[in-house]
Amino acid sequence: MTGYFIAFEGGDASGKTTQARRISELIGAIFTREPGGTDAGESLRELLLDAKTPLAFRTEALLMAASRAQLVEEIIRPNLEQGLHVVSDRFLASSIVYQGFATGLPVNEVRGLSVFATNGLLPDLTILIDVPVAESMRRRTDTPDRFESETVEFHEKVRQGYLTLAENTSDEWAVIDGSGSLKHVSEAIDEAIRDRLGLSIGSTGS
Ligand code: TYD
Numbered sequence: 001m002t003g004y005f006i007a008f009e010g011g012d013a014s015g016k017t018t019q020a021r022r023i024s025e026l027i028g029a030i031f032t033r034e035p036g037g038t039d040a041g042e043s044l045r046e047l048l049l050d051a052k053t054p055l056a057f058r059t060e061a062l063l064m065a066a067s068r069a070q071l072v073e074e075i076i077r078p079n080l081e082q083g084l085h086v087v088s089d090r091f092l093a094s095s096i097v098y099q100g101f102a103t104g105l106p107v108n109e110v111r112g113l114s115v116f117a118t119n120g121l122l123p124d125l126t127i128l129i130d131v132p133v134a135e136s137m138r139r140r141t142d143t144p145d146r147f148e149s150e151t152v153e154f155h156e157k158v159r160q161g162y163l164t165l166a167e168n169t170s171d172e173w174a175v176i177d178g179s180g181s182l183k184h185v186s187e188a189i190d191e192a193i194r195d196r197l198g199l200s201i202g203s204t205g206s
Contacts, residue, residue, distance in 0.1 A: 003029070003084045004197050005076065005121070007091035010129035011158050012148050013139040014178050019129060019189055020089040026201055027193070029085035030075065034094065035067040038074045049145040061099040061110055068092065069117035077121060085199075091123055093165055098147065101161025102154050125196050127189060128166050129178035133159055172196060 006029070008020040017033070024031035036045040044067040047053060048060065055063070068091070076086050092114040100107035115122075133155045140148065166173040174192035178185055190201045 001083050002080045003082075003086060004124045004199065005080055005086045005088070006193070006197075007088045007093065007123040007126045008129065009090060009093045009097075009126055009162060010178060011131060011133065011136050011155055011162070013136040014129040014131045015139075015182075015185065016127075016129045016178075017089050018182075019127070019185065020087050022186065023189065023193065023201075024087040026190075027085050027087075027199055029087040030079045031087050031089075032071060032075055033089035034071060034091060035064055037067075037071040037088070040070045041067040049147070051144065051146045051149050055146075057099065057103045057105055060103070061095060061105055061113060064095050064099065065113045065117040068095070068114060069119075072118045072121050077119075088123075091126070092118060093126055093128075093162070096165060097158055097161035101164070102150075102157040123172070125172045125174060125193070126166075127192060128162050128173060128175045129185065129189075130159070130163065130175055131178040135179055 006023065008016040010016040021031060023029070034041070035048050036042045044063050048055070048063055048067070076088070079086050092111075095114050096107060096111050099105050100110040133152055136155070137152070163175070166175050174189075174196060176185060176188045176192065193199050194201055
């Protein structure tokens, strides 16, 4: 029996990293993140997030895909095959939305590149934490990286891109309103995981 693969998605400062870590602990999953998660991936991440290094959009898409390919090969697939669950903070949908919908590369080509990278592996459940852009901008504190330095318009495209994907793909998605309290958001996520995957999740204590 293989484990479940759950991806968390959302705009910057949507709270998905906190939630992905929390769920990962609750279900005893392997936690990972993108871009990154492997030695090669973390090197690519530094380059990808460095706002001072110019990157053409296609280069950006290829490096995101390269990081993903390594993560699937080295971490995600072997753990799933051993029966462990894997939780990833971002996965393939991030590329479709950021490099496709928001920067304007052809969405189907970006998807094709990503599916090549994962050799067809897709999440069993993608949890989208949806937060209005104005709210996520308010939540930011640290020095902005390449993507956080983008305009409000870019982040609006990211948000709409995610909502469009969640509605139109046949993959399993759960859209969670991320603008409520931490407790509220946590409960909605727990419920989605219970309902969609049948995993038993106790009280979160959050
Ligand atoms: P990170 O610091 O992990 O941001 P967050 O906490 O919001 O997840 O930075 C990851 C950034 O990389 C984020 O702004 C989205 C972007 N990204 C893409 O543009 N394409 C991708 O395929 C992935 C995985 C991330």
